[in-house]
Amino acid sequence: MADAPVKLRPEILAQRAYQQGKPAPAKSFKLSSNEVPFPPLKSVLEAAQRVDGMQRYPDASAGAVREALAEHYDLAAENVLVGAGSVSLLYQAVAAAAGPGDEVIYPWRSFEAYPGMVTVAGATSVRVPIRADGSLDLDAILDAITDRTRLVIVCSPNNPTGPAVGQEEFERFIDRVPEDLLVIADEAYIEFVTDPGALNATRILAEHPNLVIARTFSKAYGLAGMRVGYMLGHPGILGAFTTTAIPFLISAQAQAAALAVMREPEAVRTRVNEITARRDEVRRALIDQGWDVPETQANFVWLPCGEQTEGVDAILREGGIVARAFPGDGIRVTIAEEESVTPLLAACWRAIERYPYLRSEPGEE
Ligand SMILES: Cc1ncc(COP(=O)(O)O)c(C=O)c1O
Missing domain, CATH: 3.40.640.10 (Type I PLP-dependent aspartate aminotransferase-like (Major domain))
Known part of the structure; x- marks a missing residue:
């Protein structure tokens, strides 16, 4: 942030503004803001x-x-x-x-x-x-x-x-x-x-x-x-x-x-069901890869990456996945369009191969 030329509240200047999920470049999937991928009804x-x-x-x-x-x-x-x-x-x-x-x-x-x-x-x-x-x-x-x-x-x-x-x-x-x-x-x-x-x-x-x-x-x-x-x-x-x-x-x-x-509860329910079914499949596949993904009841999954967060995020980006990285902690990935699943899982596989110590111990789940 540029220095302010006037007196402002110091606690506001010290507070980081809300960071929006990153936009996705062409041919990448935007899985950074927990939006649904469907066009409006x-x-x-x-x-x-x-x-x-x-x-x-x-x-x-x-x-x-x-x-x-x-x-x-x-x-x-x-x-x-x-x-x-x-x-x-x-x-x-x-x-x-x-x-x-x-x-x-x-x-x-x-x-x-x-x-x-x-x-x-x-x-x-x-x-x-x-x-x-x-x-x-x-x-x-x-x-x-x-x-x-x-x-x-x-x-x-x-x-x-x-x-x-x-x-x-x-x-x-x-x-x-x-x-x-x-x-x-x-x-x-x-x-x-x-x-x-x-x-x-x-x-x-x-x-x-x-x-x-x-x-x-x-x-x-x-x-x-x-x-x-x-x-x-x-x-x-x-x-x-x-x-x-x-x-x-x-x-x-x-x-x-x-x-x-x-006025469209059924159409909304059908869309939500598609996302929750995909969420459960993706989580299962990530756990099979060795990721320690917490139980999720939302439209996203969490990849705990600790100090490797930026490294994993870079691998996801190379694989066409724009997720939400929290440096030092982990990466949140929105569950969205079906076409995003294969590149997401492929990138996550490459990341866990690159950082094998992120694997949870067998039976830890
Ligand atoms: C936990 C939680 N609460 C509230 C919101 C705010 O959503 P909105 O202002 O779009 O209703 C979000 C958005 O990401 C959220 O994750």
């Missing part, structure tokens, strides 16, 4: 294109989308808040809950955007390490709660490692969290969950007024470029998150697209 495209009145502001509350979501979840509209992607809502939530001197707890490694939103709010991040198998350690999160904690974020399935929190495990956890402490279940990948024992926080939302759920149309619904996400929770909490929102962020086209895709 025809009905969704048409709904967005039909929107007229660009000279007018959009409906700031995305009222029609709220109503449709409320009906879908059997909630009142006041229990739903729509934002420009769930990341936008998470920023609103952190700004509403925590300021200077307050702490926000989240697992780490987890979603790359969490640290930045805490810094912007002037609050302090408390990162609770995930377990060696990539799963969240909810007991350690409980232990990290202090009088200064204002928000706990639980990411399930966890980006970038893949495991989901168990439903019962989460219920035991939230029963032990102070009732006046806000907990956000970030369920951006919930639609890809196939384990019936995994968390679906909507099952217990009614019993926990301090629980808010974040979900999105960006992943399974294929609308990453439209920027629509939502939160479900208590109206008093969501009202505060409305106060911290930048008004009019959700365009009328985005609202129309979200409404239209909600």
Whole structure:
């Protein structure tokens, strides 16, 4: 970053901006941002294109989308808040809950955007390490709660490692969290969950007024470029998150697209099923190669590469695979189009041959 010619907040200057997944050169596959590879559904495209009145502001509350979501979840509209992607809502939530001197707890490694939103709010991040198998350690999160904690974020399935929190495990956890402490279940990948024992926080939302759920149309619904996400929770909490929102962020086209895709549950389900079946096949094949891939309930797999992350990433790139590398830690690979699987597995094979000590011990799985 260039030096600023004026006085700015030092903590902002020290914070790295959110890094977008790298674009793919021609003939490579972009597996770096957990998008789905399918083109928009025809009905969704048409709904967005039909929107007229660009000279007018959009409906700031995305009222029609709220109503449709409320009906879908059997909630009142006041229990739903729509934002420009769930990341936008998470920023609103952190700004509403925590300021200077307050702490926000989240697992780490987890979603790359969490640290930045805490810094912007002037609050302090408390990162609770995930377990060696990539799963969240909810007991350690409980232990990290202090009088200064204002928000706990639980990411399930966890980006970038893949495991989901168990439903019962989460219920035991939230029963032990102070009732006046806000907990956000970030369920951006919930639609890809196939384990019936995994968390679906909507099952217990009614019993926990301090629980808010974040979900999105960006992943399974294929609308990453439209920027629509939502939160479900208590109206008093969501009202505060409305106060911290930048008004009019959700365009009328985005609202129309979200409404239209909600009318296509079967088409969305078929696409999601294709991805989850491929995910399980790819993970199995990687484990057969010797990779220690954590259980994944999302639309990506995690390759733990430690110090070899950049070396493995270079081999993937040479093989036409643009994934998301976290130097010193590992590589997240989105499960996408069928044609990407053969080059992905071939590149992963070359990488593990090049760095054989990345192989897990037999029987370790
Ligand atoms: C865990 C998690 N939460 C939230 C988001 C934000 O998604 P969006 O702002 O597109 O809804 C992402 C996106 O990658 C994510 O991985």
